[in-house]
Amino acid sequence: MGEENLLGEFVRARRELVTPELAGIPVSGVRRVPGLRREEVAMLAGISADYYLRLEQGRDRNPSVQVLESLARVLLLDDAATEYLLRLAAAKPKRTRTPGREKVRPSTAKLLESLGLPAFVESRYLDVLAANSLAVALSPRLAPGTNRLRDMFLDPAEQALYPDWERDSVSAVAGFRKSVGTDTDDPRYIEIVGELSLASSRFSRIWARHDVLVCAAAPMRVDHPQVGDLVLNRERLGVEGSPGQALVILHPDPGSDSAEKLTLLASSAAGSIPPTRREAHNPADR
Incomplete structure (x- = not known):
């Protein structure tokens, strides 16, 4: 599971929970997707739609803190979820060994x-x-x-x-x-x-x-x-x-x-x- 696209999965899941009404986007006609469209998130966050697509697909895994904070604002993340988003984007060392059974002192x-x-x-x-x-x-x-x-x-x-x-x-x-x-x-x-x-x-x-x-x-x-x-x-x-x-x-x-x-x-x-x-x-x- 070390090759999972954790960042992309997270922003996609949270995008689907934000309705256009919550984001202040006028709605007209029938929408085929739950929550916001990718291009709507990109527009509100001030980034290109292509760059946001690469983030969701895991083709770009090194967004800046400014981009992440903009996404957190658009996706209506609270402090805990924003911190989690920043951790997902941070570099993570590979596990070198399987830990043993935990013990209580x-x-x-x-x-x-x-x-x-x-x-x-x-x-x-x-x-x-x-x-x-x-x-x-x-x-x-x-x-x-x-x-x-x-x-x-x-x-x-x-x-x-x-x-x-x-x-x-x-x-x-x-x-x-x-x-x-x-x-x-x-x-x-x-x-x-x-x-x-x-x-x-x-x-x-x-x-x-x-x-x-x-x-x-x-x-x-x-x-x-x-x-x-x-x-x-x-x-x-x-x-x-x-x-x-x-x-x-x-x-x-x-x-x-x-x-x-x-x-x-x-x-x-x-x-x-x-x-x-x-x-x-x-x-x-x-």
Whole structure:
């Protein structure tokens, strides 16, 4: 996959998502293409139609920063997508070796267990490398050895856990693309994208959009089978000395209903009798 035309594929996919109305182009008659035409993008970006065609076809892979920024403006790219576009155009050294299995440092593993909140370490490919017991109690698919992107699209039980699954799945794919960047000759990347493209039509549709997203600390909803609905904030922190690894911590607002439910879940994970949904929603009635 090292010879892919990543830059051309990206600008073409984003071009097809920008309507003439969004670009301020008058529309008359029937248009046969989704989004903008190549010549329209070229005109708005101030470059020749032939040069833009060469960019899309991969016959010119060294556009200037000024050209890329003009394309980003025309294609309505946000900061994350613009940064991704610039990275695609930058020279990339060839991979010289296949990396071994990623490991979590002992100090990071100790930190996980000391946290009184669901927490796990994931790789840039969303492989779960380590997790504490409360994270696994929240979702068994957060156990080490799983892949969050794969489970999100292929595991019905995981989908049922998230009421906002459709929105969350779009964000997960965009975050995955941002995390991997241009390192598309990595065997793990090839394995994940290949499997999901064959097994999930929804993944294929989302992947074809070439969305890019910086993982934000946005609240997520979890419909847990024992304690019911929880709203958890999500923090994703880079692990120093372990490039590509991130520590993900899920935490409720202090004093909230979700905080009480998470306390019940922690007690269950520690070995007490699992609470029912009724008990979780009405802790004072126990």
